[in-house]
Amino acid sequence: MDEKRLRCMVLFGLLMAEMYLTFGLLQVVFGITGRGILLIPGDIVGGAILALIGSVFLAGVAVWLGPRGEDAGAYVHVGAWLGVIFCLVRFVFLAANALAFGLGMEDFGEWRITDDMVPMLYLALFPLAAMLRWRTKSRKEMRGNDKEDEKVNRGQDDTGVSTREESK
Amino acid sequence: MSTDEIGKIKVALAGNPNVGKSVIFNAITGAHQHVGNWPGVTVEKKVGKRRHGEANLEVVDLPGTYSLTAYSLDEVVTRDYIINEKPDVVVQVVDATNLERNLYLTTQLMELGARVVIALTMCDIAEERGDSIDVKKLSHLIETPVVETRAYEGKNVGTLLDEVVREATRKEHHHHTVGYGKELEEKITTVERLLEKDVPLAEKMPLRWSAVKLLEGDEEVTKRIAGSTGEKEILKIQDETPFELIEAEIADKRYEAIDAVLSQCHRRGERKLTMSDMMDRVFTNKWLGIPLFLALIWAAFQITFTAGAPLMELIDMGVGALAGLVTENVPGWFGFLLGDGIIGGVGAVVIFLPNILLLFLMLALLEESGYMARAAFIMDKLMYSLGLHGKSFIPLLMGFGCSVPAVMATRTIDDKKDRFITILVTPFASCGARLPVYIILAGTFFGRNAGNIIFGLYALGVIVAVLSAKLFRSTLFRGSPAPFVMEMPPYRAPKPRAVFRSTWNNGRMYLKKAGTIILAGVVVVWILASFGITPGGEFGMVDYGGEESLTAHIGKFMEPLFKPLGFDWKIAVALIFGFVAKEIVIGSLGVLYGAGEEGLSAALASDPAFNPAVALGLMVFVLLYMPCMAVVATIKKETGSWGWTAFSIAYSTGIAWLLAFAAVKIGILIGIGG
Numbered sequence: 001m002d003e004k005r006l007r008c009m010v011l012f013g014l015l016m017a018e019m020y021l022t023f024g025l026l027q028v029v030f031g032i033t034g035r036g037i038l039l040i041p042g043d044i045v046g047g048a049i050l051a052l053i054g055s056v057f058l059a060g061v062a063v064w065l066g067p068r069g070e071d072a073g074a075y076v077h078v079g080a081w082l083g084v085i086f087c088l089v090r091f092v093f094l095a096a097n098a099l100a101f102g103l104g105m106e107d108f109g110e111w112r113i114t115d116d117m118v119p120m121l122y123l124a125l126f127p128l129a130a131m132l133r134w135r136t137k138s139r140k141e142m143r144g145n146d147k148e149d150e151k152v153n154r155g156q157d158d159t160g161v162s163t164r165e166e167s168k
Numbered sequence: 169m170s171t172d173e174i175g176k177i178k179v180a181l182a183g184n185p186n187v188g189k190s191v192i193f194n195a196i197t198g199a200h201q202h203v204g205n206w207p208g209v210t211v212e213k214k215v216g217k218r219r220h221g222e223a224n225l226e227v228v229d230l231p232g233t234y235s236l237t238a239y240s241l242d243e244v245v246t247r248d249y250i251i252n253e254k255p256d257v258v259v260q261v262v263d264a265t266n267l268e269r270n271l272y273l274t275t276q277l278m279e280l281g282a283r284v285v286i287a288l289t290m291c292d293i294a295e296e297r298g299d300s301i302d303v304k305k306l307s308h309l310i311e312t313p314v315v316e317t318r319a320y321e322g323k324n325v326g327t328l329l330d331e332v333v334r335e336a337t338r339k340e341h342h343h344h345t346v347g348y349g350k351e352l353e354e355k356i357t358t359v360e361r362l363l364e365k366d367v368p369l370a371e372k373m374p375l376r377w378s379a380v381k382l383l384e385g386d387e388e389v390t391k392r393i394a395g396s397t398g399e400k401e402i403l404k405i406q407d408e409t410p411f412e413l414i415e416a417e418i419a420d421k422r423y424e425a426i427d428a429v430l431s432q433c434h435r436r437g438e439r440k441l442t443m444s445d446m447m448d449r450v451f452t453n454k455w456l457g458i459p460l461f462l463a464l465i466w467a468a469f470q471i472t473f474t475a476g477a478p479l480m481e482l483i484d485m486g487v488g489a490l491a492g493l494v495t496e497n498v499p500g501w502f503g504f505l506l507g508d509g510i511i512g513g514v515g516a517v518v519i520f521l522p523n524i525l526l527l528f529l530m531l532a533l534l535e536e537s538g539y540m541a542r543a544a545f546i547m548d549k550l551m552y553s554l555g556l557h558g559k560s561f562i563p564l565l566m567g568f569g570c571s572v573p574a575v576m577a578t579r580t581i582d583d584k585k586d587r588f589i590t591i592l593v594t595p596f597a598s599c600g601a602r603l604p605v606y607i608i609l610a611g612t613f614f615g616r617n618a619g620n621i622i623f624g625l626y627a628l629g630v631i632v633a634v635l636s637a638k639l640f641r642s643t644l645f646r647g648s649p650a651p652f653v654m655e656m657p658p659y660r661a662p663k664p665r666a667v668f669r670s671t672w673n674n675g676r677m678y679l680k681k682a683g684t685i686i687l688a689g690v691v692v693v694w695i696l697a698s699f700g701i702t703p704g705g706e707f708g709m710v711d712y713g714g715e716e717s718l719t720a721h722i723g724k725f726m727e728p729l730f731k732p733l734g735f736d737w738k739i740a741v742a743l744i745f746g747f748v749a750k751e752i753v754i755g756s757l758g759v760l761y762g763a764g765e766e767g768l769s770a771a772l773a774s775d776p777a778f779n780p781a782v783a784l785g786l787m788v789f790v791l792l793y794m795p796c797m798a799v800v801a802t803i804k805k806e807t808g809s810w811g812w813t814a815f816s817i818a819y820s821t822g823i824a825w826l827l828a829f830a831a832v833k834i835g836i837l838i839g840i841g842g
Contacts, residue, residue: 074446099478
């Protein structure tokens with residue numbers, strides 16, 4: 001990974017770390033105090049998980065500052081994956097609660113969709129967008145590498161070194 | 169065997185752990201054997217059949233093994249099968265990403281005189297890493313057919329079977345040997361000659377392989393030569409032989425031979441940081457590993473409960489309507505038996521099918537992705553400090569599904585003490601059968617916190633397991649756990665077919681159990697609740713579940729034991745029947761509360777004997793008390809001792825009582841006791 005791209009990823013990681021940690025801690029505090037505001041309800045466990053995802057991003061930034069800076073991308077990548085995975089989990093909760101409301105289940109009489117509009121759900125839009133962008137970029141790079149490989153392979157054929165493709 | 173007399177061909181599938189043997193077995197035989205992305209999924213040999221052209225193939229899937237040294241039970245199963253059953257062909261499944269180590273087993277199989285065909289798997293991952301393998305040249309150099317396969321897609325399975333038939337029907341068989349150097353070869357020849365003297369023994373065992381094993385000090389092979397003509401002289405040679413040095417020398421020579429082959433046909437790519445490597449940096453991180461593991465498991469249980477709840481409600485409505493219809497339209501005691509007994513009891517269990525399917529779906533996703541192996545790795549340090557072997561975590565995780573295969577999976581643990589400790593603590597991992605009890609009680613008494621309570625119960629099971637292990641290690645099984653070495657499988661996107669098959673198989677088993685054991689159990693409970701000693705002193709039908717019923721007599725006999733926990737006689741009866749299968753706890757409560765129409769949840773909520781503290785105590789008791797009948801039988805089989813089996817029952821029930829008592833008292837203290 002080139003230095004410029006890595007720096008961009010780390011910057012993104014820093015931004016995500018701030019957002020996930022802030023929202024996570026807010027949810028934990030609201031959960032303890034029994035308060036909450038629209039779109040940031042109190043939830044101790046949910047908040048702790050957001051803070052954990054934020055810590056993964058933050059670890060990426062810390063690694064970047066250390067001697068093995070090139071590993072920072074791994075943390076940012078995985079942090080983004082975690083953000084999206086837990087967003088999916090939260091989306092399943094939302095769908096299940098909506099179904100429970102539809103069925104008229106006892107605890108769901110006063111349920112509103114905004115009850116389930118939690119940071120775990122909407123914060124994931126950022127990592128999702130970033131992952132799609134990285135994927136497009138990697139594909140472009142891979143196409144470029146394939147062309148390079150083809151050139152190299154043609155050269156190898158001349159020298160007679162066998163490859164797996166040949167043996168097929 | 170010639171091509172025109174092809175009959176039955178016995179094929180053994182061997183290979184290192186987690187290289188995809190079971191996937192190939194399923195692809196060949198059409199079986200649906202459980203496939204996992206971690207080592208030790210197959211602990212017993214499995215047999216399947218396939219007709220290929222004129223040949224009838226009998227395929228045996230053997231447990232994974234790195235070598236044939238027989239350090240653990242699963243290695244013994246593999247080795248004994250190849251030596252005693254003498255399969256016509258051994259298909260060795262070889263992981264293309266780790267050729268060197270996989271070919272080490274090949275050298276041993278060849279030394280055994282087996283006809284080997286190599287099925288090369290995971291070529292796509294090797295390719296992704298930039299490796300290149302000249303398959304043709306590899307095959308030529310080791311004089312063994314090598315077929316590149318992608319068993320999940322069924323690719324090249326036919327070609328593999330063609331090679332198997334060709335190899336089985338080939339008249340001449342070239343024995344491959346690795347040279348071990350002049351000095352060692354002289355010793356091997358001497359032992360071979362001594363073995364040769366005993367003709368019946370020589371016919372049973374491959375001489376060169378046996379000689380090598382004897383020089384390595386292999387205990388199993390040494391036992392086999394007991395009473396043979398050359399035994400004394402061989403033992404004398406063994407006395408003069410430094411086993412460990414010889415073993416290391418032999419391993420060196422084998423790897424030299426492998427390197428010589430691979431240098432001509434295998435090119436390692438430049439090691440790029442793959443996605444799998446990236447994920448490992450984070451998931452196995454010293455600080456983040458355990459919190460991430462807990463977060464993922466929490467998500468799995470939350471989905472199981474939250475997403476399952478509305479689906480459960482739908483089935484519950486159906487069951488309630490059916491029970492009402494039957495009770496109204498079928499007259500007499502039969503309608504009562506059908507409505508309140510069978511539909512109420514079995515229905516109380518069947519409504520949890522969505523939760524069971526979701527739980528197994530989550531476990532299958534975690535397992536198929538390769539994450540479970542990491543879970544074992546990150547927990548190793550903690551496990552070791554608590555006196556458990558790192559490998560013990562795998563049976564504990566498997567125990568979340570069912571304790572029977574989990575107890576059997578302890579066979580992959582080499583050390584007997586480590587293995588026994590793991591067997592004794594594995595039933596504390598909460599199996600799927602206990603989930604309905606938690607869902608109904610947590611859902612009824614803890615509302616929206618139900619998911620967290622259930623997660624807490626699973627965590628409590630693991631905590632009790634590790635603390636018990638620590639206790640056993642410092643009392644019954646003194647010593648240190650053996651070091652833990654486990655290969656990390658690569659992360660991979662879970663294959664939908666494998667995930668759904670695993671989920672459905674578990675769901676089907678649950679339904680089958682509901683239609684057999686649970687059905688029988690609830691009918692027995694219904695009979696016991698309907699019959700008893702009438703006030704006139706005669707045996708006959710009494711008030712359903714009333715004071716005169718047989719259930720009341722049984723329950724009241726046991727009640728003093730449960731009274732300190734706040735459990736009444738109905739709960740006592742349900743817990744006793746839970747020994748048959750844990751789901752019967754809910755089935756029995758369904759029958760005893762006559763919960764066919766109104767639903768068990770509503771019946772429990774309106775019973776003054778129940779409150780959140782009692783419900784919590786009951787959940788803790790169900791989590792920890794004696795395992796079900798099938799697990800008890802497996803513990804007996806695996807330990808070979810009634811003593812340890814009885815100990816397991818007594819210990820778990822004692823711990824369950826103590827912790828349930830503590831849970832009820834804490835519940836009362838924090839104000840949820842009524």
